[in-house]
Each structure stands twice: as C-alpha cells, then as structure tokens.
Amino acid sequence: MLTMISPIRFPLYVKSGTHCCFASASISEPQVLNGNPGGTVSSRQEIRLGLPSKGRMASDTLELLKDCQLSVKQVNPRQYVAHIPQLSNLEVWFQRPKDVVRKLLSGDLDLGIVGLDIVSEFGQGSEDLIIVHEALDYGDCRLSIAIPQYGIFENVNSLEELAKMPQWTEEKPLRVATGFTYLGPKFMKDNGIKHVAFSTADGALEAAPAMGIADAILDLVSSGTTLKENNLKEIEGGTVLESQAALVASRKSLISRTGVLETTHEMLERLEAHLRAMGQFTVTANMRGSSAEEVAERILSQPSLAGLQGPTVSPVFCKRDGKVSADYYAIVICVPKKALYKSIQQLRAIGGSGVLISPLTYIFDEETPRWRQLLSKLGL
Numbered sequence: 502m503l504t505m506i507s508p509i510r511f512p513l514y515v516k517s518g519t520h521c522c523f524a525s526a527s528i529s530e531p532q533v534l535n536g537n538p539g540g541t542v543s544s545r546q547e548i549r550l551g552l553p554s555k556g557r558m559a560s561d562t563l564e565l566l567k568d569c570q571l572s573v574k575q576v577n578p579r580q581y582v583a584h585i586p587q588l589s590n591l592e593v594w595f596q597r598p599k600d601v602v603r604k605l606l607s608g609d610l611d612l613g614i615v616g617l618d619i620v621s622e623f624g625q626g627s628e629d630l631i632i633v634h635e636a637l638d639y640g641d642c643r644l645s646i647a648i649p650q651y652g653i654f655e656n657v658n659s660l661e662e663l664a665k666m667p668q669w670t671e672e673k674p675l676r677v678a679t680g681f682t683y684l685g686p687k688f689m690k691d692n693g694i695k696h697v698a699f700s701t702a703d704g705a706l707e708a709a710p711a712m713g714i715a716d717a718i719l720d721l722v723s724s725g726t727t728l729k730e731n732n733l734k735e736i737e738g739g740t741v742l743e744s745q746a747a748l749v750a751s752r753k754s755l756i757s758r759t760g761v762l763e764t765t766h767e768m769l770e771r772l773e774a775h776l777r778a779m780g781q782f783t784v785t786a787n788m789r790g791s792s793a794e795e796v797a798e799r800i801l802s803q804p805s806l807a808g809l810q811g812p813t814v815s816p817v818f819c820k821r822d823g824k825v826s827a828d829y830y831a832i833v834i835c836v837p838k839k840a841l842y843k844s845i846q847q848l849r850a851i852g853g854s855g856v857l858i859s860p861l862t863y864i865f866d867e868e869t870p871r872w873r874q875l876l877s878k879l880g881l
C-alpha cells in the first residue's frame with residue numbers, strides 16, 4: 502500500500518488519486534483495496550507471471566523470453582492473458598509495469614518482469630518482493646534529478662549546491678515535478694534536504710521547468726537527449742537509482758504456492774544461460790604443437806585465452822608416410838565479446854591460425870549463482 506508523504510516537510514500535490522489505495526477503518530464506508538485483500542496466497546492453481554503490457558519494456562521482454570526459448574503465445578494482441586508452452590501451469594498476464602508490482606504485493610501475481618525503478622517506487626521496500634534476477638540487460642536508465650542549465654541554476658552543478666541555494670524556504674520550497682512520489686521525497690529526506698515540494702506528473706516532465714510549473718524534475722534518463730533538448734542538466738549526487746529490467750517474485754508465492762519455486766528455477770536457469778552466452782563468442786583455431794599439454798600451456802600463458810574452464814584442445818590427426826600422427830591441434834575457447842580482438846592478437850602471437858568466431862547461444866553452468874542467493878533469501 503502506498504504511504505502518503507509527510508505534508509509538512511514534503512507537501513505533495515497529487516494530480517489524480519488513481520494510483521493510491523485506501524483501506525477505510527469505518528465499517529459503514531465502502532472499502533477500496535488494490536487487488537486481493539491482504540495480499541494473501543489465494544487458492545488458485547495456476548502460476549501467474551506479469552509482463553509489461555505497453556511501453557518500451559513490453560517488446561524487449563517478449564524478445565528476451567523468446568531468446569530463452571520461452572516464447573509467449575498470445576492469441577490476440579488485445580488479450581491480456583497468454584501462455585508459455587514450455588512452462589506448464591503458467592499464465593502470463595499483461596499489465597502496466599506499476600500494476601505488475603502492485604499485483605505481486607496483493608498476491609494476484611507470483612512472478613513479474615519490470616524495471617528496478619518501478620520495483621523500488623511501487624514496492625516501497627516491501628519484504629515480500631524478492632528480486633530474483635536484477636540485471637536482464639535491457640531497459641537501462643537512471644532516475645535522476647535535473648535542473649535548468651540557465652538562469653539561477655547556471656552555476657549549480659551538485660545536489661549540495663542545489664540544496665544550499667538561498668531561494669528555497671519553508672514558504673517557497675524547491676518545486677520538483679516527478680512520477681516517483683515515493684522515491685523522490687525519500688531521497689530528499691535521506692540526503693537531509695529540506696524545503697522541497699513534489700508535484701506529480703505523468704509524462705513530458707522535461708517541459709515543467711520551462712513552463713514555470715516546477716524548478717526541477719526527477720525523471721528517468723537514458724541517453725540524456727531529452728534533458729539536453731529541453732535545456733536541462735543532471736547534477737552530481739542527484740542520481741536516485743540505476744535501473745534495468747529485473748525478474749521479481751512474491752516471497753509468499755515462492756514459499757507457499759505449489760510449483761512457483763520450480764518455475765522460477767527454470768526461468769532463472771534459462772535467463773542466466775542466455776545472458777551469459779550473450780557476452781561471449783566461441784573461438785576455434787588451429788595450432789601446431791608437440792602435445793596437447795604443450796599447446797594448452799601456451800594458451801594459458803595468455804591472459805585473455807583462459808576460456809570458461811580452460812581451453813579444449815583436440816589433436817587433429819593426419820597420415821604421413823603411412824603413419825598417423827597429430828602435428829597440430831584444434832582449440833576451442835570462449836572469449837568475452839569485449840576482449841575479442843585482444844584474444845585474436847594473443848592467439849596469433851602463440852601460433853594460432855585459421856581462427857573461426859561463432860556466436861554462443863547458451864552457457865549452462867553447473868548451478869546458477871542467483872539460485873543459491875534466492876534460496877538463502879528464502880531461508881531454504
């Protein structure tokens with residue numbers, strides 16, 4: 502449930518109350534709850550995964566799942582429920598990212614994929630939300646304070662300088678427009694900044710300072726183009742959080758609902774195998790040598806050629822003068838994409854030839870490190 506911010510320190514002007522939920526104490530008044538009352542684990546049999554229904558996360562999420570051989574089958578794009586044939590007993594529900602988090606909390610969803618920004622804003626530090634994979638490698642952005650490049654802000658370049666400006670008083674606080682009405686005031690409070698008033702807005706926040714609606718904004722920044730185009734700048738110490746897409750789960754569901762832990766394990770294995778492989782190439786090459794050990798020693802003498810668990814070295818046999826022997830060896834290693842050219846140079850330096858580079862699809866480790874972490878978070 503959202504907590505309203507102290508109106509004295511951080512007056513909050515809420516444009517619309519649609520994203521707040523209230524539980525009335527009076528019996529005579531009707532109650533308005535956000536989802537399943539009390540966030541209990543209901544008796545439904547199916548496991549539910551919430552995915553973003555719109556926005557830039559929607560297509561990237563489907564793409565990622567497809568790359569993990571977990572294609573989502575949606576009969577009709579306007580239908581909000583779908584299936585992943587590989588994961589039996591799982592329903593996919595398309596929801597707005599913030600509703601994915603709310604429904605995880607209310608017990609109406611068991612798993613979800615959303616940005617960490619949304620998890621922090623709408624999860625509000627709830628112990629029931631568990632981040633299973635915090636780096637799905639898309640939707641990268643940061644939540645930052647931005648101020649005008651001009652006028653009284655021209656020489657202001659840090660949060661400290663912004664807070665020290667004589668303009669902000671109890672009566673006339675720094676006005677910040679944001680969609681992050683939980684994280685914004687919390688950040689200001691954590692940084693000991695007084696005389697701040699937040700107002701909510703849903704889009705095109707970057708226009709607010711020029712329109713005179715706000716002095717500063719707190720919004721997501723990725724390339725920084727939108728800020729620049731609107732003559733705004735980020736400031737030192739003004740980043741509230743770094744975000745990217747994450748797999749999130751309800752603690753209650755993981756512990757109590759049949760099959761949720763197993764499904765989470767399978768999803769995690771597939772995600773990790775795909776994401777690890779994304780950063781690597783397979784390199785095969787030929788190398789002359791007197792023995793497999795001698796070739797392996799030469800490879801391991803190079804810092805970028807160690808591979809995942811050391812090189813695979815196989816003899817290439819040929820028949821000469823009626824005698825079968827191995828004069829050279831085929832080697833196979835994985836190299837990080839970023840270190841590809843360095844690896845080729847090192848391979849050549851030790852006598853490698855005929856170098857072939859292929860993409861990798863999956864790397865399945867013996868055990869995914871995040872699985873251990875998940876079990877320990879659950880006390881299992």
Ligand SMILES: Nc1ncnc2c1ncn2[C@@H]1O[C@H](COP(=O)(O)OP(=O)(O)OP(=O)(O)O)[C@@H](O)[C@H]1O
Nearest residue numbers: 556557558598616617618619640641642721723744
């Ligand atoms: N410029 C950006 N670059 C990369 N990722 C972003 C960017 N802006 C937002 N995101 C990430 O994508 C998520 C969804 O943002 P998006 O703007 O696509 O949808 P939305 O905010 O739900 O829709 P709307 O902005 O129409 O309300 C955000 O919560 C954040 O994690």
Ligand SMILES: O=P(O)(O)OC[C@H]1O[C@H](OP(=O)(O)OP(=O)(O)O)[C@H](O)[C@@H]1O
Nearest residue numbers: 704705720721722723724725726727728
């Ligand atoms: O740093 P950049 O790469 O320019 O991206 C930042 C912009 O992206 C998001 O807006 P979005 O495109 O989602 O539009 P919205 O305001 O309608 O949410 C965010 O709210 C910023 O406005």
Ligand SMILES: [Mg+2]
Nearest residue numbers: 556557704721
């Ligand atoms: Mg947006």
